[in-house]
Amino acid sequence: MRGCSVADVGLSVVPLICGRCAARMTAGKEQVAYQCSGCGSVWELAGGRLALREVGHFAGNGTIRLPFWYASFSINCLEGCIDDSAGFMKLCGSAKSSAAVSEPPFVFVPAFSLPAQQAIRLGRNMTVRFPTLQTSIAQELSIEPVTLSEVDAPLMAELILLATLVEERRNNPSFLASFGAVLSGLRLVSIPFMREGNRLIQSGMNLEV
Numbered sequence: 001m002r003g004c005s006v007a008d009v010g011l012s013v014v015p016l017i018c019g020r021c022a023a024r025m026t027a028g029k030e031q032v033a034y035q036c037s038g039c040g041s042v043w044e045l046a047g048g049r050l051a052l053r054e055v056g057h058f059a060g061n062g063t064i065r066l067p068f069w070y071a072s073f074s075i076n077c078l079e080g081c082i083d084d085s086a087g088f089m090k091l092c093g094s095a096k097s098s099a100a101v102s103e104p105p106f107v108f109v110p111a112f113s114l115p116a117q118q119a120i121r122l123g124r125n126m127t128v129r130f131p132t133l134q135t136s137i138a139q140e141l142s143i144e145p146v147t148l149s150e151v152d153a154p155l156m157a158e159l160i161l162l163a164t165l166v167e168e169r170r171n172n173p174s175f176l177a178s179f180g181a182v183l184s185g186l187r188l189v190s191i192p193f194m195r196e197g198n199r200l201i202q203s204g205m206n207l208e209v
């Protein structure tokens, strides 16, 4: 319900008032976080109240900022615990070698509204590219609606990480039975995309939505 300014919490209703500048915020369908159009701060429901959500903004070309959950991760699997980029590159068959190989790998989980298959493909492509991201100096930038909540991000991250694996592993039942991923430092970030016709392009990461 676009234009609605309250959020349903079971039987009670929480007015969507920005806790920083007191502006009234609107809630779109499926939205789990709300951005104040007055001051740009982002709020989400926690325990029946609105809580401030920090958003990190990455620099790049484009004015449409798509939200992502972003975390470092380790994978437990038949090969043991994989917790650095070098090990993960090997696991996903990446030929890329320029990333800092002893650093932890990072997974990207689309947090905006996108069909699951597309979200998995986009998250997979970003994760296996090991992009080097610079933080934007601009703050409180306007982001597209967040529709995937923090509690749902780990399961989606696991599906994305499974999709990064080379086929022989993906089809190996004993590998899959032992597979598990642990995220750490999960945070919400935005990445700029450029509109081109009805597609969204991220030229620096060679991505298309």
Ligand SMILES: [Zn+2]
Residues within 6 Å of the ligand: 018, 019, 020, 021, 022, 023, 036, 037, 038, 039, 040, 041
């Ligand atoms: Zn505000």
